[in-house]
Amino acid sequence: MRLLEVDDLEKYYRTRGGLFSSGREKVHAVDGISFTMDREETLGLVGESGCGKSTLARLVARLEEPDGGRVIFAGKDITELSEKELQELRCEMQVIFQDTYSSLNPRLTVSSIIGEPLANFHVGTRKEQKERVQELLETVGLNPEHATRYPHEFSGGQRQRIGIARALALRPKLVICDEPVSNLDVSIQAQILNLLKKLKQEFGLSYLFISHDLAVISYISDRVAVMYLGKIVEVLKSRDLATEACHPYTLALLAAVPVSDPRLREGKELIVKGEPPDPVNPPAGCRFHPRCPWAEEKCRREEPVLKSVKAGHQVACHFEGITMRGCGSG
Amino acid sequence: MSKREFRCLDLLTGVVLVLESIEAGTEKRVKAGMKSFTFGTGERFIISPIYRLARDKMALIGLGIIIVIVAVGIFAPYLAPHDPVQVDLNQKLARPSATYPLGTDHLGRCILSRLIYGTRVSLSTAMLVLTVIIFISVPAGTISGYVGGRLDNIVMRVIDILLAFPGLVLALVVAGMLGPGLLNVMIALGAVWWVGYARIIRGMVLSVKEKEFILAARSCGTSNSKIIFRHILPNVLSPVIVLATLDMGSLILAISGLSFLGLGAQPPVPEWGAMLNDGRPYMQVAPHLMLFPGLAIMLVVLAFNLLGDGLRDAFDPKGIMRV
Numbered sequence: 226m227r228l229l230e231v232d233d234l235e236k237y238y239r240t241r242g243g244l245f246s247s248g249r250e251k252v253h254a255v256d257g258i259s260f261t262m263d264r265e266e267t268l269g270l271v272g273e274s275g276c277g278k279s280t281l282a283r284l285v286a287r288l289e290e291p292d293g294g295r296v297i298f299a300g301k302d303i304t305e306l307s308e309k310e311l312q313e314l315r316c317e318m319q320v321i322f323q324d325t326y327s328s329l330n331p332r333l334t335v336s337s338i339i340g341e342p343l344a345n346f347h348v349g350t351r352k353e354q355k356e357r358v359q360e361l362l363e364t365v366g367l368n369p370e371h372a373t374r375y376p377h378e379f380s381g382g383q384r385q386r387i388g389i390a391r392a393l394a395l396r397p398k399l400v401i402c403d404e405p406v407s408n409l410d411v412s413i414q415a416q417i418l419n420l421l422k423k424l425k426q427e428f429g430l431s432y433l434f435i436s437h438d439l440a441v442i443s444y445i446s447d448r449v450a451v452m453y454l455g456k457i458v459e460v461l462k463s464r465d466l467a468t469e470a471c472h473p474y475t476l477a478l479l480a481a482v483p484v485s486d487p488r489l490r491e492g493k494e495l496i497v498k499g500e501p502p503d504p505v506n507p508p509a510g511c512r513f514h515p516r517c518p519w520a521e522e523k524c525r526r527e528e529p530v531l532k533s534v535k536a537g538h539q540v541a542c543h544f545e546g547i548t549m550r551g552c553g554s555g
Numbered sequence: 556m557s558k559r560e561f562r563c564l565d566l567l568t569g570v571v572l573v574l575e576s577i578e579a580g581t582e583k584r585v586k587a588g589m590k591s592f593t594f595g596t597g598e599r600f601i602i603s604p605i606y607r608l609a610r611d612k613m614a615l616i617g618l619g620i621i622i623v624i625v626a627v628g629i630f631a632p633y634l635a636p637h638d639p640v641q642v643d644l645n646q647k648l649a650r651p652s653a654t655y656p657l658g659t660d661h662l663g664r665c666i667l668s669r670l671i672y673g674t675r676v677s678l679s680t681a682m683l684v685l686t687v688i689i690f691i692s693v694p695a696g697t698i699s700g701y702v703g704g705r706l707d708n709i710v711m712r713v714i715d716i717l718l719a720f721p722g723l724v725l726a727l728v729v730a731g732m733l734g735p736g737l738l739n740v741m742i743a744l745g746a747v748w749w750v751g752y753a754r755i756i757r758g759m760v761l762s763v764k765e766k767e768f769i770l771a772a773r774s775c776g777t778s779n780s781k782i783i784f785r786h787i788l789p790n791v792l793s794p795v796i797v798l799a800t801l802d803m804g805s806l807i808l809a810i811s812g813l814s815f816l817g818l819g820a821q822p823p824v825p826e827w828g829a830m831l832n833d834g835r836p837y838m839q840v841a842p843h844l845m846l847f848p849g850l851a852i853m854l855v856v857l858a859f860n861l862l863g864d865g866l867r868d869a870f871d872p873k874g875i876m877r878v
Contacts (some may be wrong), residue, residue: 244578257752282848283770286774288773288774315774315775315776316776318774319775320771320774322767323767324767324770324771327766327768328766328767328768328770328771329768329771329787330768330772330785330789330790331790332789332790333785341772341775341777341785342775342776345775345776345778345781346776386736388771389777391771392775395775436765472722472814
């Protein structure tokens with residue numbers, strides 16, 4: 226069953242013109258993105274820094290107002306909800322943040338942080354709320370006795386567990402994870418990812434999981450969407466990521482993953498060179514063409530659209546991507 | 556060892572002993588308190604800053620001085636040896652003696668009595684003005700910073716205009732228009748002084764607003780007013796309290812300055828700043844006229860600064876203590 230449908234979503238920020246500059250410039254952070262998500266599915270969203278992943282997350286949660294397009298969540302267009310109707314949405318959709326240090330108020334105890342959504346929606350009596358907090362702490366693998374402590378008394382991984390407990394308090398259907406493990410040590414990352422997987426099973430959650438780490442994304446998601454400069458360039462099943470991926474940018478991301486065996490490293494080159502272009506003036510045609518080794522004249526003129534190449538696999542490339550074999554020879 | 560030296564040493568050890576016993580006492584109290592706040596959840600939030608303050612010796616000294624000074628003000632009629640406005644020209648500019656422990660001023664009034672009565676005027680005006688300032692600047696700064704946009708622009712431009720004048724001069728103009736009197740001086744100072752606070756508060760609100768816990772609160776359905784009261788104000792207020800305690804001294808001086816110009820406390824009323832200014836012409840022949848009011852102001856400022864530092868540490872949940 227369909228849970229979330231994002232349709233041609235747009236968000237741009239205006240750069241402030243100086244006193245003597247002629248006009249204002251627009252930064253297209255999210256530029257016409259469409260995708261769908263089913264119930265109890267995990268969609269991974271991957272892309273380099275500054276490609277608009279976090280903006281997309283905030284738009285879907287309506288923590289920011291979109292400049293165009295629609296977000297349909299459980300059959301309702303949430304971009305048109307009033308403040309009051311939005312409150313009901315908050316029960317069903319929660320966010321886990323990246324920065325475990327700034328996402329918890331340093332002046333509140335853990336129990337008031339986790340209990341905040343419960344208090345907002347008057348779930349049960351105070352005593353029941355307290356019990357629920359204890360329960361949630363246990364669910365995320367923390368000691369219920371820690372409820373009276375302050376956030377600074379915890380490590381990064383534990384703080385992220387507190388953030389997860391807060392997100393789960395209202396039993397949401399969709400949890401948007403905005404790089405939840407990027408700031409953690411690798412061993413802690415694995416713990417948190419396994420916890421998220423377990424919770425998904427237990428509560429029937431769906432995740433919109435954002436990360437810049439392909440390993441993390443392919444571990445946790447059912448499907449992967451690759452973003453480049455405010456657009457989705459490829460969507461495919463995560464188990465096919467290594468073998469079926471065919472957009473040059475996806476291939477470049479895969480090629481950039483370090484190989485542990487030095488003998489296998491030979492002959493492996495980085496496909497993409499250079500920095501991503503300035504989002505204020507994105508290149509004409511295919512946005513990836515200045516960095517794409519296979520770019521041709523058509524790529525400079527026309528912008529490719531996202532089209533299906535196979536069931537569950539969409540690519541935005543004029544040549545329907547490059548096969549893995551073409552990758553080495555160029 | 557002479558007798559005198561021996562006495563000095565004796566006094567020192569006495570002080571050390573007293574300090575040690577104070578320390579032992581607070582430690583005991585803190586330990587007893589710890590037990591009580593491991594049980595409840597809500598308790599700890601309220602109790603712990605107080606206990607943290609109780610562990611801070613310097614803050615306790617500051618608090619002690621303030622309590623003593625306030626008590627002196629309250630019990631002024633019982634403590635003052637003379638009538639503070641009683642003129643006795645035969646005794647003018649007298650040196651400290653048994654009858655006049657701190658001497659007399661140029662009109663032969665008892666300086667100690669005037670200081671004791673002056674406590675009431677100086678402290679209560681300064682505190683009232685400070686309260687007014689906080690009540691204007693906190694809402695103005697918070698709303699301006701949180702709402703942003705056009706409202707923020709308007710509030711900030713008003714503040715900029717007010718800040719463009721030297722504060723005391725502007726207060727002088729306002730007080731001049733309203734006419735002499737302590738109440739008018741208080742209004743004038745409040746009207747000028749709040750802008751600096753509002754600016755600082757707005758800046759802090761802006762930085763707290765960007766933190767992810769505000770986004771998190773919004774995403775779990777917390778209303779704007781709750782976000783302000785639960786998440787923003789607690790993170791903003793403790794620096795403001797510190798600033799306010801540190802500002803007490805300058806406020807007392809500002810009130811004194813306006814009193815000197817004839818706008819504040821009217822002549823016979825004993826007020827520390829006015830006394831300081833009254834003594835100015837006699838500085839070379841009778842320095843005690845300025846010395847004692849000056850010491851009184853210094854003591855109050857010092858006490859409030861000590862308490863302010865302690866409060867800052869006590870409000871910090873990370874509990875970093877000053878050593």
